[in-house]
Structures are given as structure tokens and as C-alpha cells.
Amino acid sequence: MPPYAAQQTRNILIIGSTGVIGTYITRAIVDARENFERICVLTTEKTLVEKVQDIAALEAWGVEIFTARLESERAVKRAYEGIDTVVSCVGRAGIEKQINLITWAEQAGVRRFFTSEYGTDIEYWPESAQEPPHQLKLKVRAHMKTMKRIEHTYLVTGPYSDLYFGTMKARPELGEFDVKAKKAVLLGDGNGPVSFTAMADVGKFVVAALVNTNASRNATLIVHSFTATPHEILAEYEAQTGTKWEKSYTSVERLREIEKEEYQVYSALATVVTLRRIWTEGGTLYKYYDETILGHIETETLESQVAANIRKQEDGEGNFPSLLRKLSLF
Ligand SMILES: NC(=O)c1ccc[n+]([C@@H]2O[C@H](COP(=O)([O-])OP(=O)(O)OC[C@H]3O[C@@H](n4cnc5c(N)ncnc54)[C@H](OP(=O)(O)O)[C@@H]3O)[C@@H](O)[C@H]2O)c1
Structure with a gap:
């Protein structure tokens, strides 16, 4: 050794x-x-x-x-x-x-x-x-x-696609994809790429890092499942639901205003707004993940995450399945 x-x-x-x-x-x-x-x-x-x-x-x-x-x-x-x-x-x-x-x-x-x-x-x-x-x-x-x-x-890992692709009931202006209403609120001009990781893939990457002890030793591993723009996510929703959606936009400037408001009232949402503003400004990944570090990992895709979110929203399922509930799926 x-x-x-x-x-x-x-x-x-x-x-x-x-x-x-x-x-x-x-x-x-x-x-x-x-x-x-x-x-x-x-x-x-x-x-x-x-x-x-x-x-x-x-x-x-x-x-x-x-x-x-x-x-x-x-x-x-x-x-x-x-x-x-x-x-x-x-x-x-x-x-x-x-x-x-x-x-x-x-x-x-x-x-x-x-x-x-x-x-x-x-x-x-x-x-x-x-x-x-x-x-x-x-x-x-x-x-x-x-x-x-x-x-x-x-x-x-960047943002979790499971969450970003969902609804934002607390403040829809912060960006959401509402399957039932067929409405989307897109962040920025809709053309900024964001690298996402699906929550299930976070677990896979952790296991790969645990197994590849040399590659992950004293390392910052920047990983992601896929990269997509808000427009690409919306297009995938429209393709999979077979219909045009109503869309609106929240600019980075507007996100900054909301951010100020939320911090002024010590709202728990303030952190969410800052992170969404950072992602919209391009402050997250979109570096290609180097598979030679952890080995090839089969990840979720834009298509599979949109499909999962459609199912989740149509079933009215909560965002976070319990361990037991996941166990019953196996
Ligand atoms: N990329 C994204 O989009 C995204 C989204 C959400 C979170 N994150 C990150 O993921 C990490 C985990 O966040 P999470 O949302 O999964 O956490 P969470 O559900 O709020 O809490 C995770 C666990 O932390 C444990 N815990 C014990 N004492 C605690 C304390 N005093 N305060 C807080 N937690 C305590 C609890 O463990 P037990 O289970 O043992 O009770 C709790 O279930 C954070 O670093 C967060 O920033 C990233």
C-alpha cells in the first residue's frame, strides 16, 4: 500500500x-x-x-x-x-x-x-x-x-432537483413548477443553467466517496446529476403533460428585493431566497463532473426528475418520504 x-x-x-x-x-x-x-x-x-x-x-x-x-x-x-x-x-x-x-x-x-x-x-x-x-x-x-x-x-451537490422542480407554496415568486395548475414561475430570464443533484443520487455519491477513500480524502467533491435551465425544465414538463403551461418570471433584481424583505423580518425563507438567487446568478456548479474521481454513477436525469415530480404532485405526496415508507418500496 x-x-x-x-x-x-x-x-x-x-x-x-x-x-x-x-x-x-x-x-x-x-x-x-x-x-x-x-x-x-x-x-x-x-x-x-x-x-x-x-x-x-x-x-x-x-x-x-x-x-x-x-x-x-x-x-x-x-x-x-x-x-x-x-x-x-x-x-x-x-x-x-x-x-x-x-x-x-x-x-x-x-x-x-x-x-x-x-x-x-x-x-x-x-x-x-x-x-x-x-x-x-x-x-x-x-x-x-x-x-x-x-x-x-x-x-x-448544488440544489436538489426534487425540491426545485416542485411547488413553492410559501412564496411562488421564488420559483415553482405547479403540475395541477400547469403554471411555472421561472427564475432569472429562464436561460441560466443550474446543475442539480437528485436526492437519491446524493446518497449514491456519499457511498462512492466512502468506498473510494483515496479519491475522497481531504477533498471537496463537486458532483451533480444533470444540468438544466428553467426553460428546459418547463419544456420537459410541457412535453410530459402534453400541454402548454402558463409562465411568468422572477428576475434576479426582484429576488434581491424579496431577500431583503425576508431578512428584515428574520424569516426562515430568507436562506431559501439567497440560495435561489445564487443559483440564478450562476453561482452553482455547471462544471462537468469528472467521473474518474468516484467512478461512473448512474444518476437521475431531467426527464426522470420531471416524471417523478409529476407523479408526486398528482398523488399529493409529501416531499420527504420516511425511511419506512421507502423501505416498503423494496
Ligand atoms: N442542496 C439543497 O437543495 C439542500 C436542501 C436542503 C438541505 N440541504 C443541506 O443538507 C444538509 C442537511 O439538511 P436537511 O434539510 O436534510 O436537515 P434536517 O432535515 O433539517 O435535519 C437533519 C437532521 O439533523 C439532526 N439534528 C440533530 N440535532 C440537530 C440540531 N440541533 N439542529 C438541526 N438538526 C439536528 C436530526 O437528526 P435525527 O434524524 O437523528 O433526529 C435531523 O433529522 C444541510 O447541510 C443543508 O444545508 C441542501
């Missing part, structure tokens, strides 16, 4: 396993279980009570469950025992808590930490450093630089 070769991933601890993207990541890791020895999750007592079915599904798959408050060094370190790789998928409110989680991981002998990224490239261009939604993730990366031994992997 060459001196720089990273050791294989054997024992994984997932933090945030029942969250929006954690669900997909956990499912993909479980599906690839022949590559690993132990798959564990660290969750809270609250989740044990509130997501009984998800926890039961995890147990049925042979996943070991640990509980801890993310602030509890002793309990977190107990969960870290024997773990070589932590995959964090904590939500935005938990991003900063990763600073301690990383320090404790290094102290406990964890070799690799995947921080909760799975989104917009926070170091895309100089302006990225000032964007409010990036601040805590940037702080986590800065902390990681101060670590001595622990390795990192940052998986950057």
Missing part, C-alpha cells in the same frame, strides 16, 4: 439519519452494506419518540442506534468508539455544533469526517464568502483546517 493510501471505510456513524437528506444518505449506505462492517446512527431521544417507525426500520436493517444530545461530549464519544468514519447530515440549526463534534471525533480516533454540506458550493467565487447561508459551513471548514489528524470529505 503506498504511504498516502487512505484506509478503507469499515465502521460508519451517521448523524442526522432521519432528516431530509440524511434519509437518502442512510438508505444508500444500508443498500451498500456489504462494503462495511458496522453502520450506526447517532440520534436524539426526541427522534426515538417522534420517529418510531423510522427507528424501527433502521433496527430492522441491522443499524446500531446510539442516542445523545449533540452537546454531550461523553455520550457522543461513546458513540464514536470503534468508528472510523462519521457522516454528518445535520440540518442548518446543527451546522455549528459540528465544530465540537469534529474536535471530539479527532480525540476519539475517528479517521474521516464528512461534514453536512450536500448543497451550494460555499467557495464558488469571492462573493461566496459574504453570503449569509454559507457562514456557518465556512466556519466549520475553517475549524477543520485546525485539526491535526482527522481527514475530511465535503460533498457539494
Whole structure:
């Protein structure tokens, strides 16, 4: 083995396993279980009570469950025992808590930490450093630089097509594709390409990064499923529904106005507006993904994601299937 070769991933601890993207990541890791020895999750007592079915599904798959408050060094370190790789998928409110989680991981002998990224490239261009939604993730990366031994992997995926291709009930002006009303609100002039990753593909990319330990060692992996403009997405919706849709546009200038309004009232939507403005300005990927890094991965396409969203909206299905519900599909 060459001196720089990273050791294989054997024992994984997932933090945030029942969250929006954690669900997909956990499912993909479980599906690839022949590559690993132990798959564990660290969750809270609250989740044990509130997501009984998800926890039961995890147990049925042979996943070991640990509980801890993310602030509890002793309990977190107990969960870290024997773990070589932590995959964090904590939500935005938990991003900063990763600073301690990383320090404790290094102290406990964890070799690799995947921080909760799975989104917009926070170091895309100089302006990225000032964007409010990036601040805590940037702080986590800065902390990681101060670590001595622990390795990192940052998986950057751009926006999830599953969400972008859906409705935006809270504020349709922020862009949406409404299958029932056959109406679309397109961002910018509709011609700006955006690179998307389907949520299921985020799980596949994480597994590929876990398996290809050398390629993902201390790396920022920028991946995506496909690239499309709002006009191309609309054209695909029109082709698949067999009819013309009504369309309107929200310019970048208008997005900036909305952004100001939402920040002034401390709205949770503010982060969403900023990210959508960044994507519309071209501040996300559309670099071609280099398959030599992680190997070829079969991904979702513009066509398959539009088809999935039509089904989802026609069935009135919620955006985020629970782990158990996904289990029943297999
Ligand atoms: N690219 C995109 O379009 C996009 C969209 C959404 C999110 N993201 C990114 O994906 C990552 C995960 O986001 P998400 O929406 O999947 O997260 P989420 O559903 O809000 O939360 C994920 C999980 O975090 C865990 N958690 C524990 N303590 C927490 C705390 N104090 N605050 C917040 N979470 C806590 C919980 O784990 P348990 O399951 O154990 O209870 C929770 O289920 C983030 O980095 C986010 O920025 C990207």
C-alpha cells in the first residue's frame, strides 16, 4: 500500500439519519452494506419518540442506534468508539455544533469526517464568502483546517432537483413548477443553467466517496446529476403533460428585493431566497463532473426528475418520504 493510501471505510456513524437528506444518505449506505462492517446512527431521544417507525426500520436493517444530545461530549464519544468514519447530515440549526463534534471525533480516533454540506458550493467565487447561508459551513471548514489528524470529505451537490422542480407554496415568486395548475414561475430570464443533484443520487455519491477513500480524502467533491435551465425544465414538463403551461418570471433584481424583505423580518425563507438567487446568478456548479474521481454513477436525469415530480404532485405526496415508507418500496 503506498504511504498516502487512505484506509478503507469499515465502521460508519451517521448523524442526522432521519432528516431530509440524511434519509437518502442512510438508505444508500444500508443498500451498500456489504462494503462495511458496522453502520450506526447517532440520534436524539426526541427522534426515538417522534420517529418510531423510522427507528424501527433502521433496527430492522441491522443499524446500531446510539442516542445523545449533540452537546454531550461523553455520550457522543461513546458513540464514536470503534468508528472510523462519521457522516454528518445535520440540518442548518446543527451546522455549528459540528465544530465540537469534529474536535471530539479527532480525540476519539475517528479517521474521516464528512461534514453536512450536500448543497451550494460555499467557495464558488469571492462573493461566496459574504453570503449569509454559507457562514456557518465556512466556519466549520475553517475549524477543520485546525485539526491535526482527522481527514475530511465535503460533498457539494448544488440544489436538489426534487425540491426545485416542485411547488413553492410559501412564496411562488421564488420559483415553482405547479403540475395541477400547469403554471411555472421561472427564475432569472429562464436561460441560466443550474446543475442539480437528485436526492437519491446524493446518497449514491456519499457511498462512492466512502468506498473510494483515496479519491475522497481531504477533498471537496463537486458532483451533480444533470444540468438544466428553467426553460428546459418547463419544456420537459410541457412535453410530459402534453400541454402548454402558463409562465411568468422572477428576475434576479426582484429576488434581491424579496431577500431583503425576508431578512428584515428574520424569516426562515430568507436562506431559501439567497440560495435561489445564487443559483440564478450562476453561482452553482455547471462544471462537468469528472467521473474518474468516484467512478461512473448512474444518476437521475431531467426527464426522470420531471416524471417523478409529476407523479408526486398528482398523488399529493409529501416531499420527504420516511425511511419506512421507502423501505416498503423494496
Ligand atoms: N442542496 C439543497 O437543495 C439542500 C436542501 C436542503 C438541505 N440541504 C443541506 O443538507 C444538509 C442537511 O439538511 P436537511 O434539510 O436534510 O436537515 P434536517 O432535515 O433539517 O435535519 C437533519 C437532521 O439533523 C439532526 N439534528 C440533530 N440535532 C440537530 C440540531 N440541533 N439542529 C438541526 N438538526 C439536528 C436530526 O437528526 P435525527 O434524524 O437523528 O433526529 C435531523 O433529522 C444541510 O447541510 C443543508 O444545508 C441542501
